Amino acid sequence: MLERSKLTFKMSQEKTILIFTLLGVIILAFIVIPIVNMIATQVILDVDALIKTAKDLSVLKSIWLSIYAAFLATLIALIFGVPLAYVLARRDFWGKESIESIIDVPIVIPHTVAGIALLTVFGSHGLIGYPLSNYIGFVDALPGIVVAMLFVSVPFLINSAREGFESVDPRLENVARSLGASRWKAVCEITIPLASRHILVGAIMSWARAISEFGAVVIIAYYPMIASTLIYERFLSEGLSASRPVAVLLMIVCLLVFILLRAISARWKRYDRD
Amino acid sequence: MIEIKGLSKNWRGFSLKNVNLRVEKGEYFIILGPTAAGKTLLLELIAGFCEPNEGGIWINDKNVTRMTPEKRGTGFVYQDYSLFPHLTVKENIEFGLKIKGMPKSRIEEKSKEIMDILGISHLSHRRPRTLSGGEQQRVAIARGIVIEPSVMLLDEPLNALDARTQIQLRGELKKIHREAKLTTIHVTHDQTEAMVLADRIGVMMNGEIVQTGSPEEIFHFPLNERVAEFVGVENIIEGMVTSNEEGVATIRIDDHIMEAISSAKVGDRVRVCLRPESITIAPSKTLSSARNSFSGMITQLVPLGATCRIEIDCGFPLISLVTKTSAEDLGLRVGKGVCASFKASSVHVF
């Protein structure tokens, strides 16, 4: 009797896992099929174009520009976003919820709208662009690309870092301070190392988001062309057969960088294991 | 020496009201109180993790009320140990010394010494997550002590441990304190812990220090009924003083007469407190030095491991604690008639 009830229990458990796995496979296929299809079509049907693209200097330049600009955007996001994330995680204050909502706004608004808003503010007659116009130009320049990427990608970093800081017990900081560490030291030596995985994952997400940005960038900076603009451009002027190899190349490069970073973040010290 | 004057603080539903406290140098002071009495908050105020709304704190005659925690030199041990999970045991212990900029060789020496004392040298390269609760607590204590703090603050340090480890670590805390003569404030809700460890005890309830005194004073002469109840005085009986001869008062409880050492005057309505472990049980009325002896019937018997809690109806209820062995020897069971007796000096009257 007992055996049987144990068995049915086990079976119902298995069933749940089975259904979950099935559903998971479907969504996974949904992600994988378009990507693999695109890469495979290119590699099988027209590998020459891919090779030619890989040697095309302007393609390589645009991919490098994408990676570089996204890196700069992520760096700025780290410098300004991590401190904000810490304050949000540690302090309660009036209007905190509103600030947290504001941070998510760039995720929600259409990117063309974001681009127009940024152009208005960072343009050479804009609120920020005008006073800086003698030192730095945003329109059709690298700073413009970085600004657009930063705008759409920084929420990912801030949210992830905030989660990281929230996961660190404030008592650890208290103890560190009782042992003679200033708050700055306690944050640097205890909190940041413990939240570092979250921060790293946030930085990766933010970088990836920045690379993929097109709508906001193209409005403020059509030139110099980043990879996504170039892909769009090639599609418009020469069609799918010209744009796909660039897209595939960008995808491969990003996938490699992504896998590498993920591996690093997975190897990152896991404190719950020895 | 720690001195706290008129300290008040409201924080997330906890509040401290006008706390006044003085802990002498080298003293082991225990703050005893039920959960949510504000004990941890008091410790965090002393350590400087938050600022009081009113009042002040002096450590060794220096006003530290507005000082940042890192300048106060307190050693803090939380109930959950709060070890730095990304550092090894050794790195945890050396954290405070490194921050202070102590030379490397000196750090090595000191951390080795403290690890030897606490018997954790073999764990030095392990990470906190891999340690047992008792081991983690030893590391936490070592980490606090090694910086030679002006005061050691312990927040329910034994609470999360199993009974055996509790007893073991209790002994070690006592030993370390005796050797290092470290001023210690230890917060707990556990009476045994307080009784065993404390030089003095402060009873804290609802954010106030209600009574301070030696363990003897607290446990046998609680200031009022609330304290009495909390410190485990299970017998609190109302009566009236009918005579008082040279400090030996006769108290009438319904039809019964009880003697107690007290200065209460004739005609006073009083409460009589009696700790359950002060009551001895005999099968029948015996001759003893005990002035008070009452016959009654056992109405309830609850085994508590090594001891047994017995409720006796002597016309008024009495609760007694006897060892398991004597309960067996005496053949105690519900319904059996027994005689409960206790000394007049065990009775506390207020």
Place this chain on the structure above:
Amino acid sequence: MKKLVAVFVVILLSCAAPGCITSEKVTLKVLHAGSLSAPFEEMERLFEERFPDVDVQREAAGSTKTIRKVTELNKTGDVVASADYSLIAPMMYPEYADWYILFAKNSIVIAYTNDSRYADEINQDNWYEILGRLDVKFGFSNPNDDPCGYRSQMAIQLAELYYNDGNIYDDLVEKNTNLRMTFEDGTYILRAPNSEEINPSDKIMVRSMEMELIHGLDAHEIDYYFIYRSVAEQHNERFLELPPQIDLSSADYADTYKKVQVVQSSGNIVTGKPIVYGITVPKNAEHYELGLEFVKLVLSDEGQKILDEMGQPPIVPAVGSGNVPQELMMLVYQG
């Protein structure tokens, strides 16, 4: 809890219900050039009034992209309307279409705002001099992507002929970009490099689509830009009309326009000609008949009125080319 979920599901379903009803309607897909957005919005309204069971879905994009959606992205469209009729035959014939109709025209103008530098001075005689001034910025769309882009180039080159000043294109374009106009066998030819190599200086803003330049003007990033008259009209912008010898609006100057050619980076050669909108129903349309109905509406008196109001004067009568379906014959003059 369960109740709550049930209520939620019911609400969701009831919200979805009207959607279900509309999805039973026939969806007519109209792919059109960005510059036709305004008049076609009106057409959509009219058409849905006339055919209540039809839901018209419009997709605006550059003309080239609009056609590519059908020919390369496997998107079916029931109507394709291009800002350059001459793209339809080379890109869609014979597999995707075998006829088209010229139904409206447009012209290239220079749009600006009151805040633009020298807005008070600019006129038909000095515009190229003002655009050339050091402190003036202007924009045009990418000649590789956008008919408005290459037409702007043609207009600037045609200005050299009209004003008899051989430096206009050099001063305005060549000095500030990698676009080069050459003169070969009596024709002016612009061989556009790949888009990423156009490389405009600070003076010039290039965007893929003419519509994107509007934001540049709004943000005062540029003072002037070359744009279709219809767009300027629809956005209530001030604009300077150029002489008909330049602005590609008039069939009378077709021979003049012909003197300029643009070779797009894809190799596609476009020759200057009057700006004429072409419309067709692709062979693979899901609702071919309804597509024809939509074309009829565009060619009707009401359709013509709308086009006129939006700054895209209709061609009356419309001119057909190829195997124009029988039922449209009445409305067109077969050229």
